[in-house]
Amino acid sequence: MRIGLTGGIAAGKSTVAAHLKERGAFLIDYDQLAREVVEPGSEGIREIVEEFGSEAEQSDGSLNRKWMADHVFSSEATPNAKQRLDDIEHPLIYRRAQEVEQQIAKKSSSGPIIVHDVPLLAEVIDTIPFKFDHILTIEAPEEIRIQRMMETRGMTREQAEGRIQHQSSREQRESIADVVIDSTQSIEQMFDRLDMLFAQWQ
Numbered sequence: 001m002r003i004g005l006t007g008g009i010a011a012g013k014s015t016v017a018a019h020l021k022e023r024g025a026f027l028i029d030y031d032q033l034a035r036e037v038v039e040p041g042s043e044g045i046r047e048i049v050e051e052f053g054s055e056a057e058q059s060d061g062s063l064n065r066k067w068m069a070d071h072v073f074s075s076e077a078t079p080n081a082k083q084r085l086d087d088i089e090h091p092l093i094y095r096r097a098q099e100v101e102q103q104i105a106k107k108s109s110s111g112p113i114i115v116h117d118v119p120l121l122a123e124v125i126d127t128i129p130f131k132f133d134h135i136l137t138i139e140a141p142e143e144i145r146i147q148r149m150m151e152t153r154g155m156t157r158e159q160a161e162g163r164i165q166h167q168s169s170r171e172q173r174e175s176i177a178d179v180v181i182d183s184t185q186s187i188e189q190m191f192d193r194l195d196m197l198f199a200q201w202q
Contacts, residue, residue, distance in 0.1 A: 001113045001201055002130060006121035006173055007138030009163050010148040012183030012190075016138050017117045019191055023198045025113045026104045028097050030120075037092040038063045047088045052081075073162050082166060094129050113201050122168035125176050134201070137177040139170055140184050 003025070007013035021027045037044040040061030049057050052071065058064045072081045097116065104112055116130060142164060149160035174180055179197065181190060 001111065001133045003113065003115045003201070004121050004130075004132035004135040004176075005115050005117045005138070006119060006135065006177070007181075007183075008140065008142075008145055008170060008173070009119065009167060010145040010153075010160075011138045011140040012181075013117065013119070013138045015183070015187075016136070016181060016190070016194060017115060019194055020115050020198065023195065025115045025198070026108070028100050028114060028116050030093060030097070030116065030118045033093045033096045033100075034089060037089060037096060044089060044092050048085070051084055051088060073159075073166050075158075075162065090124060090127070098129070113198075120167065122172040122176050134179060134197075135177040136179045136181060136197075137173040138181045138183050139173070140182070144184065 003020075005013060005017055005020075007016075017027055017029070036042075038048065039045070045057060045061070045063055048063065048068075052068070055067050056064055056071075068085070071077055072085055101114060104114060116132070118124070118128070121128070121135065145164065146157060146160045149155045149163065150157060153160075155163075181193060183190060
């Protein structure tokens, strides 16, 4: 069974993903895959440098994340910068996810529950090469998410708002999901709901 997991930035998706993994689900973390496909010397970093210029790469060969964030997510970014980056990264990420699924299938004797943790699932639902049995979205009010990003990630309000603006809206995420989890409820309530869902999937 393949589960899609998404949610607004800083809504609590990582907490949900960790809990499902504890229950026995196999987790494919697309943020982790996104880091892997732009490691020094990778095909991804080479293509990004070709597209955005040498400033996208640091002296040690790693991706210059601050420079990229300023040129892709900030108010000064060119209108199509994010699309240009997505066009490079997404095919590489999907290919890696398919490889991970194949590895899971080899290791698991029974039908595994595989959770694809995809922050931008609503944006890529028409192009991602997977069909999901269920899709969960984790949601919290925008102001709470902004405060979380400022407190836990050291972002300014402008940076936090910029990240939200470059994501799908709550309405778009909920339109593709068959389960909506409110992360403003107590952690116990949220985990109880997840446990009930996991039992149904099993």
